[in-house]
Amino acid sequence: MNPILETKNLHKQFGGLTAVDNFSLQIKEGEILGLIGPNGAGKTTFFNLITGFLKPDSGIVLLKGKNITKLKPHKIANLGMVRTFQIIKPFKQMLAVENVAVACLSDRAKRKRNGDDILSKTLKSLRQVEIIPPAENMFKLASELSHGYTKRLDIARALALEPEIILLDEPFGGLGLKETPIMNSLIKRLNEQGLTIIIIEHKMRELMKLAHRIAVMHFGEKIAEGTPKEISKNQRVCQAYLGKEGDELFV
Amino acid sequence: MVNMKNLKENISKRGLIFVIPILLLLFPILTTDYYILTILITANIYAVFASSWDLLGGVTGQFSLGQALFFGVAAYMSGALNLYLGLAPWMTIPLGGAFGVIVGFLVALPSLRLKGAYFAITSLIFPGILATLILMYPDITGGDSGLYGLSSISSEILITYYASLLLMIGSIFVLLRIANSNMGLIFRSIRDDEDAAEATGINTTKYKFYSFAISGFFAGIAGGFQAHLLMFVGPYIFNAFYSFQAILFAALGGIGTIIGSVGGAYLMSILNEVLRDIAEFRVIVTAIVMLLVFRFLPRGLLREITRRLGLPLGFWSGLKKLRRSKDESDS
Numbered sequence: 001m002n003p004i005l006e007t008k009n010l011h012k013q014f015g016g017l018t019a020v021d022n023f024s025l026q027i028k029e030g031e032i033l034g035l036i037g038p039n040g041a042g043k044t045t046f047f048n049l050i051t052g053f054l055k056p057d058s059g060i061v062l063l064k065g066k067n068i069t070k071l072k073p074h075k076i077a078n079l080g081m082v083r084t085f086q087i088i089k090p091f092k093q094m095l096a097v098e099n100v101a102v103a104c105l106s107d108r109a110k111r112k113r114n115g116d117d118i119l120s121k122t123l124k125s126l127r128q129v130e131i132i133p134p135a136e137n138m139f140k141l142a143s144e145l146s147h148g149y150t151k152r153l154d155i156a157r158a159l160a161l162e163p164e165i166i167l168l169d170e171p172f173g174g175l176g177l178k179e180t181p182i183m184n185s186l187i188k189r190l191n192e193q194g195l196t197i198i199i200i201e202h203k204m205r206e207l208m209k210l211a212h213r214i215a216v217m218h219f220g221e222k223i224a225e226g227t228p229k230e231i232s233k234n235q236r237v238c239q240a241y242l243g244k245e246g247d248e249l250f251v
Numbered sequence: 252m253v254n255m256k257n258l259k260e261n262i263s264k265r266g267l268i269f270v271i272p273i274l275l276l277l278f279p280i281l282t283t284d285y286y287i288l289t290i291l292i293t294a295n296i297y298a299v300f301a302s303s304w305d306l307l308g309g310v311t312g313q314f315s316l317g318q319a320l321f322f323g324v325a326a327y328m329s330g331a332l333n334l335y336l337g338l339a340p341w342m343t344i345p346l347g348g349a350f351g352v353i354v355g356f357l358v359a360l361p362s363l364r365l366k367g368a369y370f371a372i373t374s375l376i377f378p379g380i381l382a383t384l385i386l387m388y389p390d391i392t393g394g395d396s397g398l399y400g401l402s403s404i405s406s407e408i409l410i411t412y413y414a415s416l417l418l419m420i421g422s423i424f425v426l427l428r429i430a431n432s433n434m435g436l437i438f439r440s441i442r443d444d445e446d447a448a449e450a451t452g453i454n455t456t457k458y459k460f461y462s463f464a465i466s467g468f469f470a471g472i473a474g475g476f477q478a479h480l481l482m483f484v485g486p487y488i489f490n491a492f493y494s495f496q497a498i499l500f501a502a503l504g505g506i507g508t509i510i511g512s513v514g515g516a517y518l519m520s521i522l523n524e525v526l527r528d529i530a531e532f533r534v535i536v537t538a539i540v541m542l543l544v545f546r547f548l549p550r551g552l553l554r555e556i557t558r559r560l561g562l563p564l565g566f567w568s569g570l571k572k573l574r575r576s577k578d579e580s581d582s
Contacts, residue, residue, distance in 0.1 A: 074455065091440045
């Protein structure tokens, strides 16, 4: 089967620093791929490259066989690949419901809406991530929502575009004990509905439960790729993380 | 926090907002004093000018420090069309606005690459460039002495008053509609986080152009009206003071509210005239009033008043549908 997303020899240099080094990756339709690596490995840069926020120095990005390397971010989003941000980026001075309504005004959402009005589409997305009920949540300013809700608001906004592939940059970052399982089951549910998902995450416990496959980045390079089990036994990966042998990282 | 009940009440209280234009329409019953009406005419022009800035700076987040550019270019354009082609004010003012649109597009170009403070500083320069150009071609522009002897709006002050009121109410109505529309929602998303808007599939470039064009139009018609009101337009119109005034009026009323600009413009225009007798202290008193407003009502006069009264002050018009679909509110 053809991969839904494929990068070939993606390369990005920031001055003397190679952030992403000849990175090739294939993502199959319907899978959850975990992208891990120590801080500064180039994971977020990789997201920025494939979503058009940064232009690669060389290499190409193919979304469903279409070359999207030089497209602008909004074009890529409208083609069905939508991202969230590591540092959440809600529209702070707008109501939660308005945050999601904006996404419903994108070209793709308009096309996919067929007949549904913007408001009901918006409410559907908010329900999907369990921001509503309770109904009053949607009338809170995004800046008044808790961190966990805001993280889910970001995802609701992405879902409103009815993406085929969603890129989550540390969805568990900063979540508490109560919020973590909600996020976990949300991601699982979305994947069961057919959504392809790439997750950057440091919380290995959560990622190991979710990911079908894991790719490991280190200094911009892919040093390993495989099932969670394979990765947890990989010597090179453990060294990259801990600088020593041992598998206590993944317990 | 806005809750469902408040929102619904707010929507139904909306009609109250029409009290203000009605009072202004009836104002000449009290007095038709030339001097007083002129103050209100000026306030109307500045209300349009300030609210045009508010759409661009307050709603879309493109913090321009050079709004006088649109105002001035359109004023000169209206003046020139009137003087050289003999067009009447009712034609030159909209044409000036159209020219404001073109200038808006041109100024939008640097905003695509320069963000925040960098754009603000760049925008500050444009009016200065225009003022220099004006002085370089005195044959067409009148140079330092400007264009004078323009047609007045009307010889009757009452007609001029109503024309300015029509201009103000019409402009504010349209700008408010835009700010609360789907397009306005997109403008606000660009203000709050441009990257996130782009990631959400919004063509931010396109919408920034729209915002500049609309803002340019309304600043332009305000400029054209001013030129005909004074029957004169000179290079001083590009003074940064004018640009700052637009922002100041909008800020006093409440940035991003559109209608706040009207309150700000009226407050300052009236204050300016009341204090005319104590000219030496005018700047000080004005500054104190501003400090007090910003200290105690940092989000603006109008925002605070409307909040206390429970009146609506702009929300995405798509939410009106909630009122009709009861089932949604119960979910």
